[in-house]
Amino acid sequence: MTALDTGAAQVAVPVQPVRQRPSRRRRTGWSGYLFVSGYTVLLVAFGIFPTLYAFFLALTNDRGQFTGLNQFVKVFGDYRFLPAFLNIGVYLVMWLASLIVLTVVVAVVLRSRMKPGLSAVFRFLYYVPGALAGVASVLVWLFMLDPAVSPASWLLESLGFDSFAAVLAPGDLPVIFVLIAFWTGAGGWIVVMYGALNNIPDEVLEAARMDGAGPWRSAWNVQIPMIRKWIAYMAILAFAAGTQLFVEPQLLQTASLGRVSPTWSPNQLAYVYAFQHGDFNGAAAISIFLLALGLLAAGLLVTRSDLFTVEES
Template sequence: MNSKMITLPKDTEVKPRRRPQAPAGRRSSSLHGREARGAWILMSPYMVLLLVAGVIPIAYAFVIAFQTPPTPLNPEVSFGGLESFTTVVTDYRFLDTFANIFSVLVVWLPIMLVGIIGLALLIHASPGRFGSSMRFIYYIPGALAGVANFVLWVYLLNPAQSPIQGFWHALGFTTIKAVLVSPSNLPMILTAMLLFQGLGTWILVVNGGLNNIPDEVLEAAEIDGANAWHLAWHIKLPMIRAWIGYAALMNLAYGFQLFLEPYLLDQVASNALPDQWTPTQLGYAFAFSNYNFPAAAAMSIILLIITLGIGLLVVFRSGLFGKEEH
């Protein structure tokens, strides 16, 4: 079988055929579509958790809140309108619980934010081994959360065993019950407990935001003559405003949910403290002392509305979910 060899001229160049490329707009649309699908896949576990632990309980609370509480004479449940909300708002303890929680928030939240921002800026301005060591030291109290933190504070508040017992004796306190039942002491004690427990963790969070600031921005500011104070006030703080808003929002929500600390302190003080000192304690009393679950659900909805309103204000003022400008 003979095969003929075809010889091309020297000037002839064989170019491989290229596949036709999609327009730039179509490529961009496809890329964004893949990114959107990936984002939804990553968010799906959280969305399931949000649905189970957030949306469904809130919807159930709305259903219960508009019902009438069953009684021995009338065990049937029916639509009660705003009766549960009226029961909650007209309760003699309602305003007192919010006054109590605000007495803690008005002291604790400003100190918390100033401490978080100030110490995070100091750590960011101290790179190297010293900054790393301080991050670790600040985080140690955050590891003593929950029961460990409470036991530590019970030891500090007991004038008979506390290492600062001289301070308590100088103020005229000889028992832990006397320390806790003093009207002006409890807000300060709760402020100290919350500050000690959460400060270190949020310093690390805000410090992460500071580490996201491009070095080129800081170097350009230094070339223009900015000192450490100018960098902190005019460059770093505006660029971590969203992180500060996030810290304020989460701590504010935690403050309104305050329950465990005053409840356990009441046990330590031999039930000498009010059982309904915070709004969450009042909701607990409606449910398990008065057996009025619609009123408890109404109390939870009122707290939800208040925290959502304040949270939206913080979000819009801080630009928490705004787009980053490059």
């Protein structure tokens, strides 16, 4: 009860108890769990569970008996194992170097040295090849790399490639796969890097100009350091995708009638183990080697770039 002074008398007015509503933070928390629940279910079903099953296969034989590290020793001793990982290593070095350097440079040019309308047109054109499926992009490049039918046959012949077999020389395969990967994947990352550059406050760039920094010095000393986490994120995903190279060498191997090795990449070697030899345990061991390689590289990039460090505002 509370008393109100009406001038003549005090009137007692009952006070209704105030109901406590759920806090906004609690509602937001449940909403967050709801949004991530779908992805979590898919991650467990198609990510974590298959990984655990691969570990089980890699540590057992075809009868389900525990064999320890025997499967890993077996595949490591295969004469095709080290060449396959060496091939993918050369490809990854070339792929990551070209991707990081060229996408960041192109994004900086589009953001700082080009009018917004023209920049939007170029971003769209860069992104278009990414709309093609992996198989379709490889088929396009098969057409482009054959001097007999390619519209760029004059360029291929000037480089000394007078036949499709000459183009598919073993030493040239990493370059071909990098060209295919860059053509299909770089456009999307250019858009991502452009968006990251847009997050840099204009006041920061204006302060750099007032300090006498030109466009390229501003890019090197201000813009690129401020998007280093995005660059690390791109490198992690590109590395993970690069270790899984399969479609490109497999289609080239088929199109060249066996001129490309059917075990050029580790994924191809795992495919041969599983579906030609019926050795799923050995294939699982190769997949674990690839998983360990990807986790090691991701761990190094995350720790070196402070990817998950929250900066105090």
